[in-house]
Amino acid sequence: MLIDIHSHHFHIQPCRKELLNLQAASLADARASMLTYENNRFLSLGIHPWDASLWCLDDIPALNSFFSDHRVLLIGEIGLDKASSVSFDLQKNVFEAQVRMAEQIRKPVLLHVVRAMSEIFEIKKVHQSVPAWIIHGFRGKKQTTEQYITKGFYLSFGAIFNEGGLLACPIDRMFFETDINTEDIELVYERAAKVLDCSVFELESQVEKNFNSVFNK
DSSP: OEEEEEESSOOOOTTEEEEEEEOOSSHHHHHHHHHHSOTTOEEEEOOOGGGGGGOOGGGGGGGHHHHTSTTEEEEEEEEEETTSSSOHHHHHHHHHHHHHHHHHHTOOEEEEEESOHHHHHHHHHHOTTSSOEEESSOOOOHHHHHHHHHTTOEEEEOSSOOHHHHHTSOGGGEEEOOBTOOSOHHHHHHHHHHHHTSOHHHHHHHHHHHHHHHHTO
16 A cells, blocks of 8 residues: 655545644634544644744643544644744744644644754653654755664655655655645655666555554554
8 A cells, every 4th residue: 555644735545544643723724624634534733833923832731632643643743943033942842732632532643844853852851752753845965864764753655855865765764745745655755666676566565664653553
């Protein structure tokens, strides 16, 4: 089964498992998004660092009821972005509030990280009960891959990736995604399989194992 760990587009295709990312620009937005999708959907939900300024910190714990929903497999995309105009201190506060909830309910997190690797590493050390930390849309080179892998992260590769970074990633630590792209996830797998010199079926089988390991399915 082909797994798309992070998608902004709703598809229904056989032999696909897609985690649809929902917006959480506000509590009302999160509630409306959750009401849109039926019980058999696989979802991810979180406050993107670009939206951190839209939230009052006292309101964030109310997301816990949505995070605990059985359809929500991932808390994300959440993270830190030093290229954003949003206050970095505010981003950190919003991010850590969500990580604490992920830790409490034992769900993995999907991360948006821009120029904030060291801060992510420090926060991960504090919250060791989060089941898995997945970097989404990873385009890093070999050295960056090795730094993340050494610290216990998973990496999710999209339509654009660095071949050296992909080759440096252990196959049991990788996922694939379409993100905002509309193309079929199979095309991402095909590009990756060519670089890794394996078949799409072999890659598909391994990623499914990774998924089952992370989500205890």
